[in-house]
Amino acid sequence: MVSSKNIVALTGAGISVESGIPPFRGKGGLWEKFDPMEYAHIDAFMKNPAKVWDVLIKEMKVIIDNARPNTAHKGLAKLEKLGLLKTIITQNVDGLHQMAGNTDVVEFHGNFAWQRCMECNNKCETIKIDIGKIPPRCECGGIYKPECIFFGEMIPQQYLRRSEMAASTCDIMLVIGTSANVQPAASIPLIAKQARAKVIEINLERTPLSKEISDYIIMGKAGEVLTTLINEIEHLLNL
Numbered sequence: 001m002v003s004s005k006n007i008v009a010l011t012g013a014g015i016s017v018e019s020g021i022p023p024f025r026g027k028g029g030l031w032e033k034f035d036p037m038e039y040a041h042i043d044a045f046m047k048n049p050a051k052v053w054d055v056l057i058k059e060m061k062v063i064i065d066n067a068r069p070n071t072a073h074k075g076l077a078k079l080e081k082l083g084l085l086k087t088i089i090t091q092n093v094d095g096l097h098q099m100a101g102n103t104d105v106v107e108f109h110g111n112f113a114w115q116r117c118m119e120c121n122n123k124c125e126t127i128k129i130d131i132g133k134i135p136p137r138c139e140c141g142g143i144y145k146p147e148c149i150f151f152g153e154m155i156p157q158q159y160l161r162r163s164e165m166a167a168s169t170c171d172i173m174l175v176i177g178t179s180a181n182v183q184p185a186a187s188i189p190l191i192a193k194q195a196r197a198k199v200i201e202i203n204l205e206r207t208p209l210s211k212e213i214s215d216y217i218i219m220g221k222a223g224e225v226l227t228t229l230i231n232e233i234e235h236l237l238n239l
């Protein structure tokens, strides 16, 4: 890694678990509690925004408002400061990479920090939304929808292009805390692999990438693994 010219990281919910944000899948995952097709699909939101706000979004707002970057986020920020990491492609909507100090972050699934009125397109910061009134409405009377990509929605073209460019030009891709189940994000490591990059996977468990895509698999908590990695890199760089 110390001789790398261009490291790109792809991150998923697992990197934010140590910040108190539950993952989506597996034990204690959000989708164990809520059926994603009933609460996180755009058709479900359009059909009954009040229900989706009342059950899922209110809970997410409280969790994300109180979350702070953990040692894994801070580790990636340090890798950027060392000039090794160039870009983060994240599936997370929590904004914790930017809060940790990373400057080039592709928010592949959007960001929960903003809401958009479905009538007049007015944008409002989520922190300013009063969740006492569900569904929250814009001055025009339109209903606010989080600026996150719901199931059934397309990934914006500029996010796809930037991610494909970053993945096809990196020499190392760190894949951290994703179950690699959701497309098109789960194909990004394949683009890196085809561009002859080394794929390093960091996860508590094996994923569909582990068999044929990942060159190295480091099993462990993202915070602990990245702390050890950064210490080793700083040692090798005599810092």
Ligand code: APR
Pocket (backbone or CB within 6 Å): 011, 012, 013, 014, 015, 017, 018, 023, 024, 025, 026, 029, 091, 092, 109, 176, 177, 178, 179, 180, 181, 182, 202, 203, 204, 205, 207, 220, 221, 222, 223
């Ligand atoms: N450190 C490292 N990995 C972890 C940790 C941890 N502390 N905790 C959990 N993990 C791993 C799990 O083993 C799992 O493989 O993180 C992964 C989380 O997987 P998911 O919950 O499926 O999250 P993600 O892959 O980001 O989901 C993709 O699906 O629901 C949609 O839009 C949503 O962006 C999300 C997308």
